Each structure stands twice: as C-alpha cells, then as structure tokens.
Amino acid sequence: MNINRRNFLIGTGSAVGALMAVPYISHAQSKPIRLGMLLDTSGPFSAYGIPMEKASQLAVESINEGGGLLGREVEIVFRDTQSDMANYTTFANQMVRQGLDVFHGGILSASREAIRQTLRQREIPYFYNVLYEGGVCDGNTFVTGTTPAQQVEALIPHAMNAYGAKKLYVLAANYNYGQITAAWVKRYAEQNGATDVEVEFFDLSDGEFGPAAIAKIQESGSDLVVSVLVGAAQLSFYSEWLGSGMLANPDVHLISTTFGVGNEHKVLPAAQSDGMLVANNWAPQNDSAENKAFLEAWAAKHGNTDDIHEIAVSQYQGILLWAHAVEQAGSVERSAITQVLESGASIVGPSGKVEMDPATHHCKLDIHVMEIQNQQMNIVKSFAQREPVDTQSVCNLTENPDSNVQYEITL
Template sequence: MSLNRRNFLGAAAALTASPLLPRAAFAADSIKLGAIHDTSGIFDAYGKPMDQAVRLAVQEINAAGGILGREVEVFAYDTQSDMALYSQYGQQLTRQDRVDVVHGGILSASREAIRQTMRKTKTPYFYNVLYEGGVCDRNIFINGVTPAQQVEALVPYAMGKAAGKKVYILAADYNYGQITARWIQKFVADNGGEVVGTDFFPLDVSDFGSTLAKIQGAAPDLVIAPLVGGAHLSFFRQWAAAGMKGKIPLASTTLGVGNEQKVLTAEEGDGIMVAYNYSQELDTPANTAFKAAWAKAYGSSDNIHETAVSTYQGVKTWAKAVDMAGSLDRDALIAAMESGISIDGPSGKITVDAKTHHAVLDVHLMEFKGQKMQVIETLPQRQPIDTQAVCDLGTNPNDNTQYEIQI
C-alpha cells in the first residue's frame, strides 16, 4: 500500500475520531514536520524507503497520542533527485509552510543545499544518513555513521580474517571515497598493516578487468572497496567471475546500503565483509517489531535499508526531545538533544553526542551470506571520533562549517 499525505491524513483523522482510542482528541493546531527526500529519479532507491520511514514513525507517534498532546502532520516534498529542487523546497518548507522541524536530504550535496536555509530560519534540521563526516553546525543533528566509526570497526576485523597484512584499496573518486580511503589507510597502519595500492574510480567506470590484474600483481592479503553506485557494482561481479572470491578476502564500506546484497547472487556476494549501523538480520526485539510494523504499513519489509532506519530513528529521537523540552522552541529542543538523550531503535541504542550533534551508535560487523547481511559481531556505542576531532559545539556554538578532517 502506498501512502501519500492525503491518505495518511485521512487515516490519521479517522483514528483521531475513533471513540475506541483511549485518549482525547488532539489539540487544534498540529505540529508540522517537513520531509524532503528524492522519492523519484536515480536516488529513489534510497529516498523512497526514507520517506516511508518518516510516515511510519509519525503514524506511530500520532497513534500514541502525538507530541505534547498535539498531532504531527507531515509536509513531504519529492526533490526528484534534482539538487536545485532542494533549495526551492527548503525555502518553501521554512518560509511558506513554516514547519517546526525538517528531516531529510540524502546526498551530501543536497544537505549542503538546504543546511544554511534551515540555519537562517532557525528550523531544526535532522540529516539521517551515513556520510563523510565533519559537519559542525548547532542547528543540525546527524545520526548516520561516519567513516571513522565504520572503518575503525571494519579494518581490524577484516585484517583478522586475512592471511597477511597487505591491503589494497579501491575507492569511488569523489569526496566520500577519498576521505574514506584516507581513514582506511590510517587504520590499516594503526593495525600494523601496509597499504600496497590505492585506486580511485569515477562513478561511471564499470570495467575492472585491468584492475583485477593490477591487484593480483600487488598480491594483497585483503581488498577493501568503498565503491559507490550501479556501475561500481560490476567490480564485485567481475571479481567473482575471475574466480578471485575465496582467494583474497573482500570488505566494503558501501556495499549493502542500497540493499545490493539482493542484487548480487549468493555465489558473488557470500563472504564480503561490511560494517554498518543496521542490518535486516539484526535479531533484537526492537528490530522485529519495527519490521512487523513496516510490513503492516507497506506490505513487505524487503526494502528497508540503513538510511530508512536512520530516518525512522531520527524522527523518534526528535519526538522524544520535544517531549522532554516541553515546547517546540528551537533552543529548548537543542538543549534537550544535548542532554545526552538516547533512544533504542531497530539498529540498537542511538545517543546524541552533545559536542558534535552526531550520534554515538552501535556498529555491526556483518558478512554477506545467501543474499543477506548476517551479523557477526556488534561493537556497542562507537563515538564519532572523526568529527569529534574537529568540532566542539560546546565551546564554539556559532560554528558553521564542514571540516575536512586531516588524518
């Protein structure tokens, strides 16, 4: 079942009117929550589930009596994978709809397109995506993993699985890949290893034949591949086709975020090591309940992915903070968020880091097996050490930069 705002409001109104529900009707004016995601275009694989996650979280909040006794109303815009539309809808949300909070943005470019608008209009902004780290702005809250959180966990585990200490890195050629590659180099060195080669690939490269030969020439004991997007997926396919699988272990910081484990066949994917904040296979009561609620609302829970869960948790964290603050005032909300607030979400415990407005969260080490991401080990409550190294909103609350973290 697809849920648009009209249907949803209809359903919410029906629920409100139902005399069976053990609560009073909502106060007259609703709380306005802005959602801004690419639900069409090339990023819709990420954006659609994120939009669904916002609606599911709000539905649950309203069913439990809303926030401060008021109903939450969703103002959702589809940015069509077009960065220009972010600025436009960002203006519309803040100046015309005058929403109380905005959740959304997917690519770093989209976040930067609306971040200043949110800051100027004093609209709290939640960016619920894993990204390259370094944003330092009192008005924004980010609950996705950053490279250091992920790589810090993944590298020692993957190196432990490898026969030796030589590592080869294959990364996407833009800021995420470059930054992540630098973190991998650091943690490989910290763990006593040696990087024998690093190659960067533009996003449209899909032929890795020569790369396979180069890698074998360097004879590494482990390959780590922060490759991004459909074209780069070819690498994992060609790696398996050349019979490299099982000879050199393979790890990635990106594969699986768009549910790629379901695109690769089991023979191609099995054994690839990853580390994320969420897997559908997480065996916790919170995740089981979440998947059931999702399946009930949308028919199937197959399309849930990491950023959708982050979005769901972002909305839930915001709701808890508003409840705690007792008002929608921005400064009261920020104070509540900085009080060390945490929620138990499908991905585990998420705590807001007051210093950086990033998240302290569980990182799960996983391996692909039978087109699923099997959780091997959970590393609880990892700090966003990369952003913490450059950002301190406690001593410098007026900071408004995205730092490039020097390693």
C-alpha cells in the first residue's frame, strides 16, 4: 500500500475515531442504575439509619459483584437527612430532578409521608423498608417491613397460652404506631379469651415511670404486661420494672412489640430484659444459610455485627427484592417491575422468605417469637409467612390500582 499523507490521515483518523467511539458506546450501554436513598445517619434517629445505610452498601455491593443488573452497575445516590424531616422533602426534590430509577429509604412515618408524593408524581418506585403502623395504600410504594398485626397476631396468643395469662395491661407510646398496635393487641387478646385488657398511653418524652405506674399495673391484677413503648425516654420503664421486683415476679410476664428493634437489649443491662418475649421478622440466631451468609458478609465488610437490627435487614431485603424484580422484568421501568412484584415475586433473605402481597404492596413475612436471655434473642417459636392482615382489611390495589392514601386503621 502506498502511504502518502492523505491515506495516512484517513487511516489514523478513522482508527482514532473508532477508538474514541468504543468507550463511548459501551459507556452508554452500562450507564449505572441510580438507586436514590435518604436515611438519617446523624441525629437522634441515626441509631436506626446508620445500620440501614451499611446494609444498603452490602446489598448493592453483592449485586455489582454478581455483574450488576441487566449488565449495568447499581449506583447508590445517598444523602444524610440528619434526623430533620424538612430535609427529606428538599433532598428528594433535588434527587428526582437529577434522575433516579428507584428509591429506597425513609425511616419514620413522617419522613415517608414527606417524600411519597414526590416519588409517585415522578413515577419512581418507592421501597419503604421499615416496620411501621400499616395502612399505606399506594400503587407506587412497596413495603418490606412488618405491620402491627403481623407481630401481634403471633406474639399475643403465644404468650397468653404459654403463661396461661388472661388479664393484659398494655403500655403504649402515645402516637399512631402505639395507638394502632395497642388496638391490635386488644383484638387478638379478646379473640384468644382474655377477660380484661387495660391500655395506658405515655408521651414519647415521658421518662418517668414512678411507683404509681407500677402500682396501677399491680392493682389491675394483670398477668401479662405488653410494652409498646418507643424511644429513649421510655426505656426507663424497664429499669423501674426490674427495680420494683416485677420482672422477677413469677405471676406477671413482660412481652414487647418494640423492644430490641433498635438493639435495646444490647445497650441496657442484661438484667432488665432477661425473660422478656418479643416477636420480630429477623432472628439473629436463625441458622438458615441466608442468615449465616449475611452475617459473614456483614462481618467481612463492616466488622462487628452487633449493630445489625430488624430494619437494617428489611432494607437489605428490600433492595434484593427490587433487584429480583428488575431481573425478572428485564427493565427498570416502573410498570414492568410493578407487574413482576404484583405477580407475587419473592426472595429468600436473612429473615426468611419475603413475598409481595399483590393487593397491598406489603409483604408476607416470617415472624419469630423470641425470648431475651443475657442480651441474646433465642427463638422460641416460628410462624411462617404471616399476611399483612391489617393493611389487607382496608387496601386493595388489585381493584383500585390508583389508590394513594394512608388509611388510619381503627378497630
């Protein structure tokens, strides 16, 4: 071939052009999938948010190590909302303008409600991976945490039968979660033959459970005390209960729907919680292969596994369930993954099987009744695949796919 200046320029020019085009084309094909996430990793709610953020990193890392989704990497777009509800609205609006394919996040119900409509309007599927009071009925929202009925349905009949208890005393935090949970406790207790159920509400900031609060419980003659207490201030109940000798009283038993969710059993002295029964979705001692692998992966990435809690596991499973739906659908589009999820998609995670309930966009979940001994939760009895019956009683997205409301569940 005769090399002259013209041929040289044409040849090298097109070669360079081709070289430049190659990375451009492959880059377009592997543009990362953007997973938006807002969590409180500083401020009063950071005890919940920090492990959730760690769990998300773990989930996304395992997806990317397995080749990503549809040949694309998953990229977390994260901001710390600093336990300030106003930040949720501001940051979510900024994030959606930059483009998101899916959103996983929000901790308190207030934070969920601050962003739910923005995500719905922009057609970005929203996964809320936290146990909460139930009732959200929104075609764009998917919930992977437990609702009160799922826990209470397992815990109350089991405890009443195990202890032969007939008279219940419910101590509940005075806001919607506490009120709704207390109502479900009352319903299941009465269905199970309880003769008397007394309920008392306490302000979230109330840190004083003096002798009268304990005396009122003693006076009622109750044999089963149910704690639906929430937050740091109300933790003082447990030291008061121990100090008044009630924890050691063989005729009265203490159970809780909330204790341990924020790892309270690990930070409070062991003596305050020995013998207490709880009912959660995730059991740390579960010896399933999925749970062991999860604990090992967490230890390898983050070191200590002591900070893992129920909602960190829910967040992990929420991301895996979404990833499963994307692979099945072959797309990240909302309509495509919704169709897959509404066909009853499921994964098996550290807490067991997580199966989407088509009518409510909540999940069927395993519930484990556990006894706390020496700061460990030991499984007493497991209940497989409990339905979200509370939300099912008010919500049917199959019939009304355009629903967009949170029902106040009253009994």
